[in-house]
Amino acid sequence: MGHSYFDRYRQVDSFFHRLDPRAKLLWMFFFILVVVLTPAQAYTAFLLYLLAVFVLIRLAKIPLKVVFKQSLIIVAMVLMVAFFSIFKGSLEQKLLLIFNVTAKAWLCLLASILLTASTPFELLLKGAQSLRVPQVLITLLSFTYRFLFLISEEVSRMQKARKLRDFGNSRLKHLKTIGHIAGNLFVRSYERGERVYQAMLLRAFKGEINTYSDLRFMQTDVGFILITTGIMLPIFIFSILFTTQY
Amino acid sequence: MHIPNGFLDAKTIAVTSAASAGILTVSLKKTKAYLEDKQIPLISVVAAFVFAAQMLNFPIAAGTSGHFLGAVFAAILLGPWEAFLVMTLVLSIQCFVFQDGGLTALGANIFNMGVVGVFAGFLIYFFLRRLKIKLSISAFIASWASVVMAAGITALELAISGTTPLIQSLTAMVSFHCLIGLGEGFITVAALSVIFMARPDLLKEKAFSKKITGLVAGLLITAFFAALVLSPFASSLPDGLEKVAHNLGFISKEAPSNFSVISDYQFPWVKNKSLATSIAAGVGVLAVLAVGSGFFLVLRGREDGA
Structure with missing residues (x-):
């Protein structure tokens, strides 16, 4: 997907x-x-x-x-x-x-x-944006959309790895594995966010994205x-x- | 749990959209300091995480499966206002890009999973932590409750709109999500344990505890939720029994259809109880909206003055 x-x-x-x-x-x-x-x-x-x-x-x-x-x-x-x-x-x-x-x-x-x-x-x-939706929301949405497919792909990879290794487990253990995946994924995502923020800071990001509107x-x-x-x-x-x- | 278009009637759409929009405004204000610290990518990447983590399905009884919601999880790690923003972002993208949940029901979906899921869930977590209960147990109970409460309010909205019968759908949704909630709780605790090992700095208690205003907001929302759940439930219990009688064959064709936009109650003696419930619920919701906007104005006034 x-x-x-x-x-x-x-x-x-x-x-x-x-x-x-x-x-x-x-x-x-x-x-x-x-x-x-x-x-x-x-x-x-x-x-x-x-x-x-x-x-x-x-x-x-x-x-x-x-x-x-x-x-x-x-x-x-x-x-x-x-x-x-x-x-x-x-x-x-x-x-x-x-x-x-x-x-x-x-x-x-x-x-x-x-x-x-x-x-x-x-x-x-x-x-x-030009229909007056707040700028912060627009920026947040555009970033989220950018990260969405990246992190979804990461989930798919982790799911595949889990399916290859984790079978015949009890339901509780299964939930625990999923929880560990979620925790790992969170740390990876969060650190990616920190890295991206620092990279953007170096490139003079001031909390807003200004694009030329040609609509x-x-x-x-x-x-x-x-x-x-x-x-x-x-x-x-x-x-x-x-x-x-x- | 994502409500599509056409499942809610006009009054439910109006009330839930207004409530969600109001709380979104407050939360944008609350997180402004955070966002102006240019942490936008961080919030977004966590939203993308919640979206992706919702792809993690787990089996429940009888061949059905549930998935991770992540509302309380995000609230514990980021704080409730940020988590609400995260849920709003996730639900908006699910609505606009993946057609998961309808546009007219977006307000309701944000209300169920954002407002109720995050704030009510986090409030429980917060109180349990205050009572010196272990983090893992608090997180488990809070995330279980957040899923159950979100499901309950969803059933309630569908019933108020006349799409599903109140008693049956509430019972079914709540009991089913009591099971799903267990999964949510286990996953949340296991995920938090990973974070505890990898990045313990992310697990420090959030600013909610310092700010009494935030607590008041949470209390208000919980009270609103409790009133909404309990009052129609209590008053329509006899109505439910009536319905059973109807189902057993006394069903009358003159029972008004309450899924048109403006229901005409031509036979008030038949359905006056549910009418009374609707009016009561409407008045209650309006009162809460008034209190909520008053709270918002006070908050804004204070920030302007400060």
């Missing part, structure tokens, strides 16, 4: 990839908010949202299969709700509840997979926002007005 795996489709050239990250972020926030707030009984609305996401995924030239495969992570949570719905309400209500949760979670998942698959994380952060909000971005809002908002309003809420 390396960096390259997540960056597979970020270099594709498409209309969606070229959009300003701020436009895409705003779109995703809006989309998710609207989907989450749509009443559960508005089946048509959910179908239309799905259609809208499909169109965008096609336009972004990202294979549907990949997005679907990645969206399967909600299965566990949906199953949990389905299990607990045994205790709740009539059959009709159960089905509606499961539909509600599945449709909303899945649609939002498709939207955010589309966003992250088509936008490098640095660009997202740059966009978030420009173009007419296509305005058009994209207007069109998507123009499609989503009426569906949302209709769904609220014309759905009988119990």
Whole structure:
């Protein structure tokens, strides 16, 4: 699960990839908010949202299969709700509840997979920065993202080593081994952090990273926002007005 | 334990996001001295560590497995405010990059694993240490409790949103995480023992003990959590029994669906108890928010004055 795996489709050239990250972020926030707030009984609305996401995924030239495969992570949570719905309400209500949760979670998942698959994380952060997310958080996030794959790889290596040597142990001993891995990993990570800090200090790091922001909000971005809002908002309003809420 | 989009209703989203955002603001302020010491890479690398350590799965009963959370572990090593920042970073990246947990539920997830997991867990650790209890035992109990409490609050949020029934999901989540918590406790203690040998300097008691303000914050949060867990639990117990009666065949179709955005309680005589619970929970949460923001203002005022 390396960096390259997540960056597979970020270099594709498409209309969606070229959009300003701020436009895409705003779109995703809006989309998710609207989907989450749509009443559960508005089946048509959910179908239309799905259609809208499909169109965008096609336009972004990202294979549907990949997005679907990645969206399967909600299965566990949906199953949990389905299990607990045994205790709740009539059959009709159960089905509606499961539909509600599945449709909303899945649609939002498709939207955010589309966003992250088509936008490098640095660009997202740059966009978030100009949308007034505090500078410290941006810097922290960008550093964390940098270290993430490095340290994950280290964990995989240590796990592999453990699997080769540690078998047939009792559960408690197994937990102890994992704990030692975690402790070792922490010391390694911490010392890496100290080293990186010292290295950055030598290169005149003052707690902030200043990069030249070349983001420009173009007419296509305005058009994209207007069109998507123009499609989503009426569906949302209709769904609220014309759905009988119990 | 990461809640996806669509599992929470509007009121739960609003309350948890507001609470998490408020505490994030405070913790950024609190760690400012630390961060301005240009230790940003250190916090980040620890966040990356927590993320990676969460890949460490361990088997529990019946073929399921749990994973390391690391909230109390980070709090013991870095201090609670820094650990909260670490958890926020981890959860945000899990949400934005790996789609683990929904955007609208990010506030709730930060609340469960960051606020409750770190602060409530660390508070327990802190008190046990004050009682002169051994570090390993304190760490074990605190990290066990942090996982259980985070799971409890998750179940509670799902139930308040009408996604899962309160009693059943709370029982299931809490009892399951009582087991996972044992794993968390053992791993935390074993990991701390490695650090004790390799870098004992990292294990000195954290600044939380010196600052009474931090203690007050922790107390408030724990009280908030206790009130949130206990009050709806107590008042909806008869409601749970009612539900059993419903399940046995008296189920009425007129029971309102409480998973639409704004629930219309057309039949208040059917569900008035859960309505009362919701209102009570809402009022309680608002009161806590008021207290919390008051605390924040006082804190800010003091820092400005100083």
